[in-house]
Amino acid sequence: MICAKDYSTAELFELVNASLDSSKAHDTIAIDVHENCSITDMMVITTGTSNRHVSAMADRLVEYLAKHDIHGVAVSGEQEGKWVIVDVGMVMVHIMQESERQRYQLENLYKCMAAGLSENEA
Secondary structure, three states: OEEOOOOOHHHHHHHHHHHHHHOOOEEEEEEEOOOOOOOOOEEEEEEEOOHHHHHHHHHHHHHHHHHOOEEOOEEEOOOOOOEEEEEOOOEEEEEEEHHHHHHHOHHHHHHHHHHOOOOOOO
16 A cells, blocks of 8 residues: 555544445444454444445545545455455455345454454354
8 A cells, every 4th residue: 555644543544434424334333453463453344235335435435545645455346346345554444235244244253353352262
């Protein structure tokens, strides 16, 4: 990821959240995983209403971040639109349809990770 400015995790989350709010995302949650995860500091999970809505939210997020001089953001899954991951470095964004969100229950996984628990301890 290329940034013209060094953003803190909190500042990146504020940018991500502003974009998701303007895109009518539902049930957005953020989970701080920095103590128990080596790939990111915060996981953000939100829901879109359809394939098109999920993909559009991801596209708008990338465009919004580019307006704030954040480039090179990795995106995967936008072709199908059921579950799109936007990797903003210190913030990993999961934009999912409700069916996918219920199926994978990432909130539970990441909350256990944030607490330093294994699946067996949860």
